[in-house]
Amino acid sequence: MKIDVILPYKEIFSEESASAVSLTVKNSIEFSKFKKNIYVYGQHTLKPFYKNNFVGIKTNKLLHFSNNLSIVKNYLKLRQKKINENKLIEIHNRPYLFNFINKHLPNEPIALYYHNDATTMKGSKSKKERMNIIKNAAAIIFVSKYIKNQFLKDIKGNYNNLYVLPNGIKKKFNHKIKKQKLVLFVGRLVEEKGIHIFVEAIKKIYKQFPDWKFFVIGASKAGQINLKTKYEKNNINSLLLLGNQAKYLGFIPNYKVKEVMQKSSILVVPSVWDDPFPLTALEGLASGQAVVASERGGLPEMIKDNGILIRGIDENKLASKLKELIMNDKKLLYYQTKALDNFEYDQSNISKKQDIIREKIIKNFFNL
Numbered sequence: 001m002k003i004d005v006i007l008p009y010k011e012i013f014s015e016e017s018a019s020a021v022s023l024t025v026k027n028s029i030e031f032s033k034f035k036k037n038i039y040v041y042g043q044h045t046l047k048p049f050y051k052n053n054f055v056g057i058k059t060n061k062l063l064h065f066s067n068n069l070s071i072v073k074n075y076l077k078l079r080q081k082k083i084n085e086n087k088l089i090e091i092h093n094r095p096y097l098f099n100f101i102n103k104h105l106p107n108e109p110i111a112l113y114y115h116n117d118a119t120t121m122k123g124s125k126s127k128k129e130r131m132n133i134i135k136n137a138a139a140i141i142f143v144s145k146y147i148k149n150q151f152l153k154d155i156k157g158n159y160n161n162l163y164v165l166p167n168g169i170k171k172k173f174n175h176k177i178k179k180q181k182l183v184l185f186v187g188r189l190v191e192e193k194g195i196h197i198f199v200e201a202i203k204k205i206y207k208q209f210p211d212w213k214f215f216v217i218g219a220s221k222a223g224q225i226n227l228k229t230k231y232e233k234n235n236i237n238s239l240l241l242l243g244n245q246a247k248y249l250g251f252i253p254n255y256k257v258k259e260v261m262q263k264s265s266i267l268v269v270p271s272v273w274d275d276p277f278p279l280t281a282l283e284g285l286a287s288g289q290a291v292v293a294s295e296r297g298g299l300p301e302m303i304k305d306n307g308i309l310i311r312g313i314d315e316n317k318l319a320s321k322l323k324e325l326i327m328n329d330k331k332l333l334y335y336q337t338k339a340l341d342n343f344e345y346d347q348s349n350i351s352k353k354q355d356i357i358r359e360k361i362i363k364n365f366f367n368l
Contacts, residue, residue: 001362003034005090006075006097007042009067010222013054014045015253017223020279021092021115022049023254024143024167029053031170031351034358041075043067072097076104086366088138088358095133096123102136109138109365111357116276118151127154134159138361141165141354144277144298163357166302167277168350171286171343177262179336181212183322184264184289186257186280189220189232194270194294196231199239200315201270201322206245209326214242217260219251261287265332266325269293270313277302285343290335292321302345306338 007013011022018026022042026049029038035053044056055078059070079087089110091098098112112133118124124133130151133140141163142148148164183202187193195216202214216239220229227233239246249260261267267284269275274297281302284291291307293299300309308325310317325332 001034001086001088001366002037002039003088003090003358004075004079005038005040005092006072006094006101007040007092008094009043009059009071011042011092012045012223013040013042013048015047015049015255017045018049018254019222020167023279024115025092026050027167027169027347028351028354031348033355041071043071068094068097069100072100076101079105086362088361088365093121094123095121095129098133098137099123099129106136109361110136111139111141111361112137113141113143114147114151115143117147117274119153124151130155134161137161138365139163139357141357143167145301146274146298147276165354165357166345166350167279167282168345168347169279169282169286170347173262173286173288173340179265179288180263181209181326182264183212183214183266183268183326184217184260184284185215185268185270186217186261186283187269187278188222189216189218189227189229189235191231192271192273193218193275194272194313195235197270197272197313197315197318198268199235201268201318202239202242202246204315204319205323205326206242208323210245212326213245213247214239215247215249215260215264217249217252217257222251224251258283258287261289264289265336266290266292266322268318268322269299270310270318271296271299272313273297275299281307282345285339286345288336288340290325290332291339292318292325304342306342307335 013022029035038053041055044058048054057071057074059067061067064070064073092113093115124130139161145164185198189195220232236248267289269281271294277298294313295309295311308321
């Protein structure tokens with residue numbers, strides 16, 4: 001049994017430029033029992049994760065009207081050459097592509113993964129569209145209960161093809177690395193991620209703690225080298241005015257992010273939107289940081305009482321919570337310890353749950 005995974009065009013399946021969905025797929029493959037039979041289709045890249053599992057597609061936006069459709073149309077051409085093979089198709093975060101493929105391959109099992117709110121996405125905004133997906137999908141998989149509940153807005157009934165499968169990562173904490181006096185922000189430098197709140201909060205407290213550092217990692221888009229938007233330029237320039245205590249590391253590969261996280265004491269996730277189940281917060285917990293986050297979206301179900309959640313987050317509330325942690329070593333250690341001891345999203349376990357869903361689909365469709 002082969003599994004074909006289709007990524008959105010914006011996702012680059014490589015170490016240097018991967019963002020959340022690519023990293024989630026890469027992480028899940030590592031521990032899957034189907035690893036040798038999983039093939040990822042996405043935007044062409046020279047150095048993909050799992051070279052033997054990746055099919056890079058050079059898109060033609062003019063011919064196919066969009067890069068996402070170009071990936072899917074090229075995939076369907078390749079699929080026709082092996083039409084008699086039993087395959088499970090998994091589509092990530094593009095419901096309109098699910099609808100397109102289902103129209104062309106109506107008798108094949110297709111699973112749709114939601115990493116974001118279905119009611120904001122082309123192809124599933126309306127109740128009618130979502131009911132159609134429920135009817136036709138072999139499985140609909142959500143990264144959090146929050147995202148599942150959003151999908152089911154105004155929909156009644158029980159459906160046996162809906163699953164919650166949280167993101168996972170490989171927990172690999174190095175106890176030999178001593179935590180430094182470092183507060184970290186990691187994420188896209190866009191308003192909804194709240195970098196402005198982080199910077200303004202730091203400006204209020206940094207002079208009181210001259211032995212602490214405040215780092216920012218990220219850019220407005222994955223793989224971006226230079227700051228491009230006015231918003232990110234303004235915030236990073238404001239951060240750097242704080243002098244030697246502040247540092248901007250830019251967009252760096254995920255393995256380098258994890259290296260910084262291992263050394264960091266506190267991670268801030270100040271989202272001002274309903275963040276579904278952010279990988280950054282997950283990595284913060286797994287690296288033994290005290291995680292301070294907004295109480296929105298899927299963050300509460302991930303963090304629970306293993307970090308600090310702030311309702312209605314703003315710079316004043318964030319500054320206050322950071323001061324509490326920085327000034328109280330016992331409290332800081334308490335949250336760092338809880339983050340590690342209660343971590344429940346190890347990738348090996350998440351991949352096992354994912355494979356169980358796959359086996360159920362395969363059994364239902366192919367009697368294997």
